[in-house]
Amino acid sequence: MTDYDVLRVFCGPGGGYGNELGVVRDGSALPERSERQALALKLGFSETVFVDDPERGAVDIYTPTLRLPFAGHPCVGTAWLLDVPELTTPAGVVGARQDGEFTWIEARPExxxxxxxxxxxxxxxxxxxxxxxxxxxxxxxxxxxxxxxxxxxxxxxxxxxxxxxxxxxxxxxxxxxxxxxxxxxxxxxxxxxxxxxxxxxxxxxxxxxxxxxx
Missing domain, CATH: 3.10.310.10 (Diaminopimelate Epimerase; Chain A, domain 1)
Known part of the structure; x- marks a missing residue:
């Protein structure tokens, strides 16, 4: 089984709740889209992220049934996990910053x-x-x-x-x-x-x- 982390993103003030997210830090372990889609379906999270380059923050995001060019809670969670100033997604470069207990990303509505x-x-x-x-x-x-x-x-x-x-x-x-x-x-x-x-x-x-x- 491929190693992955499980995060909860957008937690409440006490650290509870939030949306679960799977993150595969070594995306090279599953290089093919079909392999990634199959794992995302098997894990069953609303989204699963595959990290292709941790230094550049290059990520690939999947729901159980499709690939997404951008998604909010996966980017917030992965930015926190990798502690990087930006993420590179198929949609574009997502700025990221830490502010106390909050992790922020900057993205475009389109x-x-x-x-x-x-x-x-x-x-x-x-x-x-x-x-x-x-x-x-x-x-x-x-x-x-x-x-x-x-x-x-x-x-x-x-x-x-x-x-x-x-x-x-x-x-x-x-x-x-x-x-x-x-x-x-x-x-x-x-x-x-x-x-x-x-x-x-x-x-x-x-x-x-x-x-x-x-």
Whole structure:
């Protein structure tokens, strides 16, 4: 079995929750895309990262069923694990920095896959949502405190791969930040926390806590 680390990304204030991420530090152990896709399916995480060059931060990201040019929580988690100033993804170069307990990346919203951002009137409505059938990728959200930029959100990938809901999703948070044009403090899933901040020239920073699970 190929060695890999398991992280939790976008953890809550106490270090709990967060979205699990698999990281294969030695991507050369599985050089073929078909091999990587097979391992990502076997591991079953919402995303698995293969590191092709740890010094340059060159990474390759897979869901259980497809390859992604960019994804938020995999980049935040891998940037923390490798402790590098940037990551090289197929979408482009992702800036990275550490700020106390938070790891931040800077990315462009056009790198994020399409998402349906669906606003609800109250957090209670978001909490009560049932998992929709496979289809469109839905980011359901409501204001917890609009003046403070606090958001309640849940993410439904709409994929038929056993992942009904993502606990924390940086790419969707980037899209929501771009739409609203302001910094956000997002409570997603059961207890995850995602912070975002718009940057000049259309860039967006997204940050959170990372914990090494095993």
């Amino acid at each position: 790198w994020a896959p399409p998402r349906t951002l669906r606003q609800y009137a109250t957090p209670a409505e978001v909490d009560a949502l049932a998992v929709p059938p496979p289809g469109e990728w839905i980011y359901a959200w409501a204001w917890e405190d609009e003046s403070a930029g606090r958001v309640r959100a849940r993410a439904f990938p709409g994929r038929d791969d056993g992942i009904d809901e993502d606990e924390a999703t940086g790419a969707a948070a980037i899209l929501l930040t771009t739409r609203l044009g302001r910094a956000l403090n997002i409570h997603q899933g059961t207890g995850s926390q995602i912070l975002t901040a718009p940057q000049p020239e259309g860039w967006v920073e997204v940050g959170g806590r990372v914990v090494l699970e095993r």
